[in-house]
Amino acid sequence: MTNSSNNAPVLITGVGKRVGLYLAQQFMARGVPVIGTFRTEYPEVVELAEKGADLYCVDFYQDAEVLEFIQAVRSRYPRLRAIIHNASDWLKDDALNNPGEVMARMMQVHVSVPYQLNLALQDKLAGDGIGEADIIHLSDYVAAKGSKKHIAYAASKAALDNLTLSFAARFAPGIKVNSIAPALVCFNPWDDDAYKQKALSKAVLPREGGTEEVLATVDYLMSSRYITGRIMPLDGGRHLK
């Protein structure tokens, strides 16, 4: 479990809801400073800021906002303990009646922004010892399998996993870089029973993994000093069916 030993903050993208919000809340509860990005200012975002999180409203589809965020972090923080790239837009291929725009958005939020943040903040992350700092990419089981209705999304998550390989090699030995590839963490409010039963039936462990499992995997990776360049499955045994 990551506590506030040297008090360097953890940077988490997409803290407005669900996984990102849970990770931010849990790190804050441990006394670990949190830098977070959000797009929509939900009440939970306001609450997180009131508890001391340093939050920035950043739409990753706006390049200027991304660059402004990078400059703000670089000017305010001498060190970072970790960067957790959680922000994600789960667009179907027919979402915008413009496949080119869908692909552009998927590559922007899941690949270009993590790429820019990793390069721009590497010197803030570099630890003194071996593997003392972390970059964690939230990927997806479908990066390796594909998806019939989220082709662009799955391709962008596969590209994100390729960033894991490249940055792990480039940033060693000070910084570990790994992906977490969940299958089913948590359903969305609009998911009906038929969808839920179909999704649950795809794994030999038929359940939602839960945000707690994502945090446990984050903690495992951050406590390691010997795992890098790996895609950590979190999928209930999807590959066994």
Ligand SMILES: NC(=O)C1=CN([C@@H]2O[C@H](COP(=O)(O)OP(=O)(O)OC[C@H]3O[C@@H](n4cnc5c(N)ncnc54)[C@H](OP(=O)(O)O)[C@@H]3O)[C@@H](O)[C@H]2O)C=CC1
């Ligand atoms: N939930 C699951 O079962 C699974 C999740 N994953 C992955 O785990 C991670 C967390 O999942 P989950 O919590 O469900 O994700 P959600 O889709 O619920 O939340 C993603 C967050 O990213 C933000 N975001 C989306 N687009 C942008 C953008 N253009 N600029 C800035 N922020 C943006 C959203 O902001 P806003 O609220 O304003 O839209 C939202 O707060 C994601 O990377 C996801 O792909 C993988 C497999 C399964």
Ligand SMILES: Nc1nc2c(c(=O)[nH]1)N=C([C@H](O)[C@@H](O)CO)CN2
């Ligand atoms: N950004 C998001 N990515 C994904 C989500 C989500 O809600 N937001 N949900 C899934 C599903 O859980 C899918 O894996 C099974 O229903 C995948 N990615």
